[in-house]
Amino acid sequence: MIEAKLHLDWRGNNLLHFLGSTKALPVIIIGDGIAGCATALALASLGNNISLLVLDDADPGSFKIGESLPAEARRILPYLHPNVLSQLEQDTFDGIHTKCTGTASAWGSSELQESFTIMNPFGSSWHLDRAGFDESLRSIVKSVCEKNKNNKLEKIKFTGVEKSKERWTVFAKDPGVEQQYQAKWLVDASGRKASLGRAIIKNDSLFATYAFFTSLTTDSDHRTLIESTETGWWYTSQLSNQTRVVVYHTDNRNPSSKQARKWGGFLDLLHGNTQHISDLLSGNDYQPVLDGNFPRGTPACSSYLEPPGDENQCWIAVGDAAMAFDPLSSQGMITAMKMGLVVARTISRNLKTEPQEVKDVTPSFKETFASVISDYERKKKYFYSQTQFSGEFWKKRS
């Protein structure tokens, strides 16, 4: 039975307030980016028919930063769903994504050090159209979820939550309409906002500012080019349609961070402080895409959420909501996929729906989170200590 109430919001607008079925669903996933999709697909693939509801408010038409998908994804993607890799290859063939041929970085010295994907046993990596990739994952989730008539994917904004006894009440809002849902388990896959968890521990203040450049000439350089400077570091990747994204990372309080958020400042920093990226853009006659929305900034710091003490608390965070990484590591997407698999197994075990004959050797999510974070922190410290610079930005990190 569906109940509906009409009431006024704080602006005096009429709001239709729906209380969905009072029967609690086993699982609600908040956020349907890579982590949410990976969790939903993994839950479905466990074959236990766990009903789930996925809430997401993404706008697939707006640009999303975070485009380098390492070649190792070839090993992980088939675990999510057999169609994910073939869809990615097809979209790359159709020119939506581009192949990345390697990395060139001027980090420890001003000379470029190169690595080539031809030496990688997994093959070439990708520069994705991220919004497009996330949307194609969502359509696979949709096709899988439709097989269970109790599953639902809702385009709606999560707004709040309450816990009572054995269930969660989740509040969500579409313009003008509020919804309530009930669930036994909640998964926070809402990205860096960590809409559910919030108590994020930030361990630095890295901020990324990015802008686009386009060229009419053919640019044959499909590497990721990384360059460190006195106040931070830059990278550029070639996307489809002869467009490059150029990203500057520094501390959010560094004066250059503010300067980079205006086109004039961004271009001065880019051409004044980088050598290789500046030469590449000038050599290929790239022009800035002077769109009023760019340069755009976003936090890029590492942050972790303390995982809940035990599985009986029936909530868990995954992807950036649980642990967000410095973009230097290019490991955000892969980790979100892998952790989605761990989270699905944890929930399934807790709901006691795993087939009995499967011997569960998965470590607890707390152990897994802790080992991913300690490995990441060790590598991050190593990379930042290799700097050729001595500025405040580098001192703090090495």
Ligand SMILES: Cc1cc2nc3c(=O)[nH]c(=O)nc-3n(C[C@H](O)[C@H](O)[C@H](O)COP(=O)(O)OP(=O)(O)OC[C@H]3O[C@@H](n4cnc5c(N)ncnc54)[C@H](O)[C@@H]3O)c2cc1C
């Ligand atoms: C500058 C920068 C560069 C990066 N570069 C790379 C890279 O090259 N390679 C890489 O692997 N990673 C990179 N990353 C990290 C990568 O983008 C993330 O790790 C990845 O997006 C995490 O996926 P996610 O699903 O956890 O979160 P997200 O991708 O942020 O997805 C969260 C989803 O939740 C939805 N959502 C949020 N709040 C709500 C709400 N209240 N209600 C409903 N829905 C909600 C959002 O709409 C979105 O669809 C980069 C990050 C930054 C900041």
